[in-house]
Structures are given as structure tokens and as C-alpha cells.
Amino acid sequence: MQYLYPVFTVMLWAGNNVITKAAAGRIFPAEIGFYRWLLAGLLFTPFLLGPVLRNRAQVKPILGKVAVLGVLGMAVYQSLAYYAAGITTATNMGIILSLVPVMTLGLSIASLGTALTAGALVGAGVSFAGVLLVVSQGSWTVLVAHGVNLGDAMMLVAAFAYATYSTLLKKWQLRMPPLQLLYLQVLVAIVALFPLFLLSPKTGLNASNIPLVLYACIPVSMIAPLLWMKAISLLGPSRTTLFFNLVPILTALVAALALGEQLAVYHFIGGALTLSGVILAERWTTPLRSKPQATASKAD
Structure with missing residues (x-):
């Protein structure tokens, strides 16, 4: 039963990649990015504004x-995904996002003093090779001649932004109730995205895009974080993170069924390489440098 929490979470995230792609052409990226967080903020406020205000002495130093x-984590990461969705496929988005755990591990090694392991080094190389295979459409000559698709490049930046977010979250260890911390970040996203929303052209809310906004807001922005936090409390962070590896697989399946995206051989090979690299990085924890042994005292 406890494994249902992370499984449902990754299903919601995979669905969000497909919804993000489906939103392209129905609503401008700046609109859906702003509306989802605005609605989440409005729904959270009756329950969380009071506790946050009562906790303001703890909040002020960490604002x-x-x-x-x-x-x-809220503004840059998801906004780039909305812009990328108009240029690349949901399948590519899911595979590129699967780099997040490897990127996070790399940043942790660089900034948190996490030990460099053989799995981290080999896994990073294997994962990036898989993503390069996907973004090159299985042809290195295409990559050399035309470069990386702009949408895929945006997703790489988005993945790095979220990996940085995850690393800072771990580094800073902000001692606040998780829901209050989530609520404050939602408010930040609303403020940060408001200028972009004002400057962007508008489609307006209509029957074709309101369900997409609602999905992005309620299941993804509100329910998924709660399920993920519950999963971490029950299973621990290491075991829970492994379920993130299901996101590209589920995204590809849902995109094929719902959007009719065609899966090429390079998707399967690239996706398998990326996932294999992530698993290697997470499970092969042999340090590259052995700890120095204490020098034996010399006899007189």
C-alpha cells in the first residue's frame, strides 16, 4: 500500500508532461504557467495563510x-517546459527530465561534499549518451549539422534548474512545515511569473484549455507534492527517488496513446541508456577514493 504514494505521484508527473505538450497551441505558455500557480495559491490560502502568518518569525530570516x-523550482522549471512543448515531443521531454537525479547527484558532489562514486561517474556518462541519442534523433550527423532542437535545449536547462532546486533544498534544510514551504514557493512563482504574463499575448481561458490548467494546478501542483512527501516519510528519500525513473517510461506510453506520438528506435535505446545511467549512479556507490588509513605508529 505504501508504494502507491510514489507510483501515483510519478503517474501524475508523466501525465503533466503530456498535458504540457497538449497545451501547446491551446494556451500561451506564460498564461498556463501563471494561471496554474495563481489557482494553487488561491486554493491553498484559506488553509495556509494563517499558519504562515503565525510562523512569520521563522519565515522572515529565510525569505x-x-x-x-x-x-x-516553480517558475523557471515549469515555464521552460511549457515553451519547449511547442517545439519538441512529450516523449523527449520525459527522457530529458530523467537526467534530474544524475544532475542532482553531480551538484551534490560539487557543493555538498557528497563522495564521488564510480556509479556517479559512469552513470552520468551513460545517461548523457542516452539523452544525446534522443536529441540527435539517432543520428550524430543531424546533431552536428543542425545542433540541438531548441525545445530539447530548453528542457535541458529546465532539468538543470530543477536539479539545482533539489540540491539547494537539501543544502539549506529549511526548518518549516513542508506544506507551508510549498505555499510560500507558490506565492513566489505567482509574483515571478506575473510580469511575463502581462507581456505575453493572451488566448484566454476557454473550454479547450481550462481542463489543462486544472490538471496542472490541482493534481500536479497540489496533490503530487503531498503524495511525494508522504512517500518519503514512509519509504525514505533513497527508495522514493528510484520511482522517478518511471517518469520517462510512463510519459512515452501516455504520449503514444493520447497524442499519437511515434516511438522510434532511438527513443527506446536512448531512454534505456538514460535510465541505466540513473540506476548506476544511485545503486553503484563504490567511492572512487578510499578513505586514508591511519598511519601506524613507528616502533621506538
Whole structure:
């Protein structure tokens, strides 16, 4: 029963990749990015504004860090995905996002003093080879001649932004109730995205895009974080993170069924390489450098 929490979470995330792709052409990226967080903020406010205000003495010293987290994890990450969706496929988006655990591990090694392991080094190389295979459409000559598709490049930046967010979240260890921290980040995203929303052309809400906004807001922005936090509390962070590896697989399946996206051989090979690299990085934990042994005392 406890495994249902992470499984449902990754299903919602995979569905969000497909919804993000489906939103392209129905609503401008700046609109859906702003509306989803605005609605989430409005729905959270009756339950969380009071507790946050009562907790303001604890909130005030960390507002700067909360702002950075909100911009990276809520505004930059998802906004880039909405813009990328008009240029690349949902399948590519899912595979590229599967780099997040490897990127997070790399940033942790660089900034948190996490030990460099053989799995991290080999896994990073294997994962990036898989993503390069996908973004090159299985042809290195295409990659050399035309470069990386702009949408795929945006997703790489989005993945790095979320990996940075995850690393900072771990580094700073902000001692706040998780829901209050989530609520504050949602408020930051609303403020950060408002100028872009004002400057963007508008489609307006209509019957074809309101369901997409609602899905992005309620299941993905509100329910998924709660399920993920519950999964971490029951299974621990290491075991829970493994379920993130299901996102590209589920995204490809749902995109093929719902959007009619065609899966090529390079998708299967590239996706398998990317997932294999992530699993290697997470499970092969042999340190590259052995700890120095204490020098034996010399006899007189």
C-alpha cells in the first residue's frame, strides 16, 4: 500500500508532461504557467495563510532562500517546459527530465561534499549518451549539422534548474512545515511569473484549455507534492527517488496513446541508456577514493 504514494505521484508527473505538450497551441505558455500557480495559491490560502502568518518569525530570516527556490523550482522549471512543448515531443521531454537525479547527484558532489562514486561517474556518462541519442534523433550527423532542437535545449536547462532546486533544498534544510514551504514557493512563482504574463499575448481561458490548467494546478501542483512527501516519510528519500525513473517510461506510453506520438528506435535505446545511467549512479556507490588509513605508529 505504501508504494502507491510514489507510483501515483510519478503517474501524475508523466501525465503533466503530456498535458504540457497538449497545451501547446491551446494556451500561451506564460498564461498556463501563471494561471496554474495563481489557482494553487488561491486554493491553498484559506488553509495556509494563517499558519504562515503565525510562523512569520521563522519565515522572515529565510525569505531570500524561499524566493530562490520558488523561482527555480516553480517558475523557471515549469515555464521552460511549457515553451519547449511547442517545439519538441512529450516523449523527449520525459527522457530529458530523467537526467534530474544524475544532475542532482553531480551538484551534490560539487557543493555538498557528497563522495564521488564510480556509479556517479559512469552513470552520468551513460545517461548523457542516452539523452544525446534522443536529441540527435539517432543520428550524430543531424546533431552536428543542425545542433540541438531548441525545445530539447530548453528542457535541458529546465532539468538543470530543477536539479539545482533539489540540491539547494537539501543544502539549506529549511526548518518549516513542508506544506507551508510549498505555499510560500507558490506565492513566489505567482509574483515571478506575473510580469511575463502581462507581456505575453493572451488566448484566454476557454473550454479547450481550462481542463489543462486544472490538471496542472490541482493534481500536479497540489496533490503530487503531498503524495511525494508522504512517500518519503514512509519509504525514505533513497527508495522514493528510484520511482522517478518511471517518469520517462510512463510519459512515452501516455504520449503514444493520447497524442499519437511515434516511438522510434532511438527513443527506446536512448531512454534505456538514460535510465541505466540513473540506476548506476544511485545503486553503484563504490567511492572512487578510499578513505586514508591511519598511519601506524613507528616502533621506538
